[in-house]
Structures are given as structure tokens and as C-alpha cells.
Amino acid sequence: MRGISRRSVVALGVTGLVAPLGLALGAAPAQAASCTTQAGPYQKQVEKFLGRPVDGRQSAADCKAIQAFQTKHGITPNIGYAGSVTWGVMDLMNKQKAVGDKPNRAGRCPVDKGRIACVDLTVQLSWIQDGGRLVYGPVPVRTGRNGYETRTGLKKIYWRDIDHVSSLYHVSMPYSQFFDGGQAFHSVGLSMWNPPGSHGCVNMTTKDAKSYWSLLKKGDDVFVYGRKPGT
Incomplete structure (x- = not known):
């Protein structure tokens, strides 16, 4: 370019x-990988975005919800980790929603x-x-x-x-x-x-x-x- x-x-x-x-x-959305048990640095923010209980601890249900979001939007690795890329996408979505119709x-x-x-x-x-x-x-x-x-x-x-x-x-x-x-x-x-x-x-x-x-x-x-x- x-x-x-x-x-x-x-x-x-x-x-x-x-x-x-x-x-x-x-990259096309990746196939589902194994879920991580590790909580990410943006665990609470991601839990709140996804409507999960906000406790900052990674559960199997949390991981599956995060992983589904990552797979849908082609975020890799899609292991359910609440890292900076995943939260960055969610934060952008929040900012876009806030713009509204103006x-x-x-x-x-x-x-x-x-x-x-x-x-x-x-x-x-x-x-x-x-x-x-x-x-x-x-x-x-x-x-x-x-x-x-x-x-x-x-x-x-x-x-x-x-x-x-x-x-x-x-x-x-x-x-x-x-x-x-x-x-x-x-x-x-x-x-x-x-x-x-x-x-x-x-x-x-x-x-x-x-x-x-x-x-x-x-x-x-x-x-x-x-x-x-x-x-």
C-alpha cells in the first residue's frame, strides 16, 4: 500500500x-481449541461484557463463553484466555455502541x-x-x-x-x-x-x-x- x-x-x-x-x-475463525484454566489480565472486564458472574476467576463456563466469542471473531489463539486482544475487541464494540445514531x-x-x-x-x-x-x-x-x-x-x-x-x-x-x-x-x-x-x-x-x-x-x-x- x-x-x-x-x-x-x-x-x-x-x-x-x-x-x-x-x-x-x-484468518478464518479457528477450530475450537482446549480451554485454559488461567484467568487473564482482563478477566473481570470480559466477564462483564459477556454477562458472566464478575469474580475475576476463570471457570469452565467462563472459558467456553470467551472461547465462543474468540472463535466467532477469528481471535487466536481461541483458548478462552481473557487477554488484551480479546478485551480490545470488546472495548471497541462498547465504544461503537456508545456512538449511537449521531x-x-x-x-x-x-x-x-x-x-x-x-x-x-x-x-x-x-x-x-x-x-x-x-x-x-x-x-x-x-x-x-x-x-x-x-x-x-x-x-x-x-x-x-x-x-x-x-x-x-x-x-x-x-x-x-x-x-x-x-x-x-x-x-x-x-x-x-x-x-x-x-x-x-x-x-x-x-x-x-x-x-x-x-x-x-x-x-x-x-x-x-x-x-x-x-x-
Whole structure:
């Protein structure tokens, strides 16, 4: 992703842009492993999040509940340990929930440009506005991991490919809408909370990617701001 400008990518032409580096990759949810009997450093926080008795002690039931959460979101190793990665995902979910239906409360995404897709990296949320009116979202997204950060700033959608396939990673990137070099909105078959993140693209569920495809068009603005936790 690094060092590839929008101008250089456009120069490749549509036929040459077959392997944008904004592709998201992530491990599929792992098979259930043996449960650990060890309490993790975030045991109480994780117990509270999962609705378990908050006593800070690991029980077999605690471990199974933690392990199920880890397996669902592709957190490895999925042994039911209440560590920093597991709590980090849960803490992010709590922060996303707290945003509610006013994602632009602080006014950081510009609303004087007509239709615009906003991406808040800090809370991993995206939404579409039309002036001051919220059109869609906010929805959870999965952005670039450390070293492959989704670039911030004001951009425009310059190419759309509903059935894009990357020849670099040999995977499908449905509903791709490119806005900065190889970085694009597109759907993935992963949890939006699957760590550590994409290779720069803004990953979405199929439902949300389809909605973005129908609501946005070439030339629409995209504004990316904030900083993804862990980058």
C-alpha cells in the first residue's frame, strides 16, 4: 500500500489495477481449541461484557463463553484466555455502541460537500451523509492494520468494480469502490472485528457494501480521519 499514489494507480488503467494492495486478509475463525484454566489480565472486564458472574476467576463456563466469542471473531489463539486482544475487541464494540445514531456529533467529517462517506478510524465506523442528514449507518468496518494503515484525508471515489478480484491475493473483493490508490470500500467474509485488520481497504459486511454501492457513485467524496487502535 505504501508509496502508491492515486495518480500512479490511475495511470495503470482499469485493466492494470487487478491487485490493489488495499485488500483485506484475515484468518478464518479457528477450530475450537482446549480451554485454559488461567484467568487473564482482563478477566473481570470480559466477564462483564459477556454477562458472566464478575469474580475475576476463570471457570469452565467462563472459558467456553470467551472461547465462543474468540472463535466467532477469528481471535487466536481461541483458548478462552481473557487477554488484551480479546478485551480490545470488546472495548471497541462498547465504544461503537456508545456512538449511537449521531456518528458525526463532533463535526469532524465535513458536511458541506453534499453526499460524503465518512470513516472514523478511531472507533472503526463508517456512514454516509448528505449535507447534515445521516443517510446510512453508522456501521462497523475493518480498516488497515499496523503498517498498512488506511490513509486519512479527503478523497473521491474514482473507480467502481462490483466483481473485483485481486490477482495479488487471488481473492474476491465484491462491491469495490476505490478512493485512494488501491484502497477501497468492499465486502469480506470475515467478522468486522477480526484482528489485526485489512491491508488498507475499508472492509464491510456484504449487506453494508451493497448499500454503499447503491448510495454512492464515482466522484462522491470520502473522508477518513482518526487512528485505528493498535496502529
